Amino acid sequence: MGKRLRRGKRQKKFLADERFATKVIVAIGITTAIFIAAQYVSFLITGIEQTTLITYYFTAVVIECGALMLKRVSEIIVARVKKKEEIEPETETDESEVL
Structure with missing residues (x-):
């Protein structure tokens, strides 16, 4: 029981994920209006x-x-490259198994 309580109280680490850009855009919008x-x-x-x-x-x-736009574009490019690298070996093994 003690371990479960400790798990729930962990603090989340700050990561620059997709929501970070959204938060920055909202902050920019609010400060611009002010x-x-x-x-x-x-x-x-x-x-x-x-x-x-x-x-x-x-x-x-x-x-x-x-800068946020460049960050997002680079994330998309990296994600596509990683996806392409993971798909190519799988398709090659699938084709060789069929033959």
Whole structure:
């Protein structure tokens, strides 16, 4: 019984899986909405648009989203290569058994 209780209380390790990208995209969306609202309020108060800040913010967001896209594309390519490597030996043995 003691072992079962200990198993349930293990902490999960942080792994960069498919959900990680989704969480980052949601975080980027939320921070972008907050940023836009803050810039709008700032513009209403001061009458001056912070163009440099806006430019750098969206440049950083584009770089982050591009990096996530490259990560996802590389994961897909690696998965396809691994799948192809596992299928080829099986099909060769299946064909040789039939002959």
